[in-house]
Amino acid sequence: MMGSHIDTVINAGIYDGCYGVLAGLSVIEALQQAGLEPVRPIAVVAYTNEEGARYTPDMMGSLVAAGGLSTELALATTGRDGTILGAELERIGYAGTQEPGFLKPQAYLELHIEQGPVLEAEGRSIGVVENLQxxxxxxxxxxxxxxxxxxxxxxxxxxxxxxxxxxxxxxxxxxxxxxxxxxxxxxxxxxxxxxxxxxxxxxxxxxxxxxxxxxxxxxxxxxxxxxxxxxxxxxxxxxxxxxxxQPVSFDPDLVLAIEAVAARKQLSCRRITSGAGHDAQMMARITAAAMIFVPSQKGISHNPAEYTAESDLIAGAEVLLELVRSLVSG
Amino acid sequence: MMGSHIDTVINAGIYDGCYGVLAGLSVIEALQQAGLEPVRPIAVVAYTNEEGARYTPDMMGSLVAAGGLSTELALATTGRDGTILGAELERIGYAGTQEPGFLKPQAYLELHIEQGPVLEAEGRSIGVVENLQxxxxxxxxxxxxxxxxxxxxxxxxxxxxxxxxxxxxxxxxxxxxxxxxxxxxxxxxxxxxxxxxxxxxxxxxxxxxxxxxxxxxxxxxxxxxxxxxxxxxxxxxxxxxxxxxQPVSFDPDLVLAIEAVAARKQLSCRRITSGAGHDAQMMARITAAAMIFVPSQKGISHNPAEYTAESDLIAGAEVLLELVRSLVSG
The missing domain is CATH 3.30.70.360 (Alpha-Beta Plaits)
Structure with a gap:
């Protein structure tokens, strides 16, 4: 399973969240075009309400998926604007019928911009996220x-x-x-x-x-x-x-695998700690999880000035592609 | 000339300002009752807008009296509530006809609560204000x-x-x-x-x-x-x-005279610096000026909890009385 979120904050940038979801779709498209026959299903997930801008808590979708909050309580949440989450999901056609747990992923991978200045400051293309503060x-x-x-x-x-x-x-x-x-x-x-x-x-x-x-x-x-x-x-x-x-540690084997892929692609990478919360920290409760970061100019996020160079976006997606390919190849 | 002010701030106490004016009136009454024939006139002044709560700057009346601001500019001041000071003075019957400078005082004396905790903390009745921060x-x-x-x-x-x-x-x-x-x-x-x-x-x-x-x-x-x-x-x-x-120093002779009166009355006194602004600092520009402080419980002022014991209020007024008596006696 690959994923992230597509909800955002007010006056946001275009990368935070969407990048991970769109990259996941691109990976599937690339694997289909390559004629790969996966040994297990590949899924892309866009979690509801990661930012928590309208309904609290944040990371709500992945929290529910990981069993940390009941579906009923989550759907009954009242937003800042007085709306009910469940009713709004019905209204926009995003209310699903499956219960949390219907997908039992072998691994969860999330590609995201760094939201910090470290990779840019060191001139690296890939951050291998080994843990989360x-x-x-x-x-x-x-x-x-x-x-x-x-x-x-x-x-x-x-x-x-x-x-x-x-x-x-x-x-x-x-x-x-x-x-x-x-x-x-x-x-x-x-x-x-x-x-x-x-x-x-x-x-x-x-x-x-x-x-x-x-x-x-x-x-x-x-x-x-x-x-x-x-x-x-x-x-x-x-x-x-x-x-x-509490801090979250990501799956050591996945972390090593991401590093290996980046090395094969001759991309400059480093292990990194995420200072921000992500859906991957919730998924780490129920499966092997890890994250890939790409640089974000000046570390700016949640801001229209949020920017990552196209070459870095592509490098991140290619690392994700190779990692998924290795996980679903026989 | 004795004086202070009777304007106040919102949610104020009953002493700050009024005490000095009412004490001045009491001094005149006491001297009249004693049949004293003063060698020079005695005046009591209640300066306009000392607190500056409705019109800025504060200490405006004494500033005008001391020649630091023209009468015209002061009267044209617009208040927080959009009113014009001059029009409001007309409306309440407080607009006078004399120009600043029509009174040329030999000395200006102001009696006031301390607005600080020093006298109470040291158990003294009288503060002889020698300067102002x-x-x-x-x-x-x-x-x-x-x-x-x-x-x-x-x-x-x-x-x-x-x-x-x-x-x-x-x-x-x-x-x-x-x-x-x-x-x-x-x-x-x-x-x-x-x-x-x-x-x-x-x-x-x-x-x-x-x-x-x-x-x-x-x-x-x-x-x-x-x-x-x-x-x-x-x-x-x-x-x-x-x-x-800039700091203001009060008239050294008046300071000595206040100390001498307090000593004669066996009142515990100390020299003190005023940390708050007062009309006396404006009057010090044009005449010998000084202030007498009495204790204020816990140093509280500008607050309904403002409190000075009756014995201290009387002691302060008696020092003022004796000082004025000595200044107007032949």
Missing amino acids: GISWQRVTIGGVANHAGTTPMTLRHDAGVACARVISYLDEFAHATLGAVATVGSIEFKPNLINVIPSSASFTVDLRNATEDLLQAQERALASFLQTLREEGFTVQTESLARF | GISWQRVTIGGVANHAGTTPMTLRHDAGVACARVISYLDEFAHATLGAVATVGSIEFKPNLINVIPSSASFTVDLRNATEDLLQAQERALASFLQTLREEGFTVQTESLARF
Whole structure:
């Protein structure tokens, strides 16, 4: 089975998702034209709602296919626009009749643009995705004491904004010092958010990722420990878990097979970790799964500026073709 | 001349401003009852628009009285609600006929709640305000590069949020290490402000204050220098000055006189710097000016919870009374 998704986000690019599905169709066409008689069926799948832009959670189609969410619950999901997923699938003619599990793939392969800058920066054509980062999302809210910016001496302050800044700097330093770690504070809010009032509250999101569960836990512990020191300084600190996924390792044999194909085709390749979520991580629950990345200019994705050179798109599809050919040849 | 203001902010307390005006009226009443024949006139003034809540700038009435803004420009000011100050003063019967400068005070005295926690924390009844902090307000906008929170390695990031956090921590440390300095980042905005996107932009306000102009300039230079290092790291940095007032020193003889009165009355007092702006700083341009502070519970002001004990209110008014009595006695 080859696949990806064709849904997308608002103001998206043209590669993320569609590339993997269209490449899958092209592979089948090429194999048919070559007159190959496969020893087992070849399927292409376009999973519903990978992006989660209208209905949550994201990667919903592959989650259902992998048995992680019931079909009934998924179809009953209400979207941001108030529509029901099941009814919308009926309306557009995409509601199927088969139950999850009716296909039992021998392997799942997903071809995708990198969504990161690594392959382009190193001038490589192919990324052999060996694993996928675990993700830990939290919201942290630090409570201090609002007070007058002019009349409150530094030593009498409980400035929630300064405490927040210290957390951001610390997470950044810890991620720099931790193998394969990334840490991002992307969203922030001060209260009362006025120029001449010491912030009484700073609320911010923390996005920690690592391909190694132990190291991801180390990042989480470092954050918890830093927040504890803030509590001891008199701040209130609340944390809320927003999402937590363990890292996923792809099938080692498939990873080796992709590398071998790329080497035969004399394509420069490297093993790589996916920092983004993909349907392949869900499929890895029930079958051997792996992914092939091609470079994405400046790592831009989910943006009309998303761009991958034609030569890289073709190279990725050819690696997929050769891999599938070897898997379905007698 | 004694005075303060009776305008206020939305959701205000009952002391800030009104206390100084009502105390002035009480002083005159007390002197009349005592049968005092003053050697010069005594006036009480309630300046228009000290808070600047509806019309900007704040301290507008005393600014006009001190010749810093023409009457015509001030009266033509359009408020947040679209009204014109001059027309509104006419409407409520507060438009006067005299020009600024018609009163040439020998001295200006303003009694006010502290708006800070220092007197209460030290258990003192009277603050003898010897000067008023200079204020430097800037808006700083740091530009980095938005990117995927999962797929962008730490070493390839230009995270505007992290850069902003470093600035906040640095300003806080520098203020702690600088005599009489305070620094506040009260307002902040990240863009795009999403949990899984590295901030492309962080915009925040900086409020620096010091009673000594040299030290205030040192704070400003430290900020500028830190921002320059960020530029050298590849960030774009824009700064915009939002306000800049030099520190104001009050009349040394009046300060000594207030101290002497408090001592005679066996009131615990200390010299203090005002961190907030007051009409007295405008009047200091044209006459000997000084201020008397009384404690404010927890330093809270501009809030219904604003509270000063009756004994402190009376003590402050009695110091004002004795001071005025000495100034108008033959």
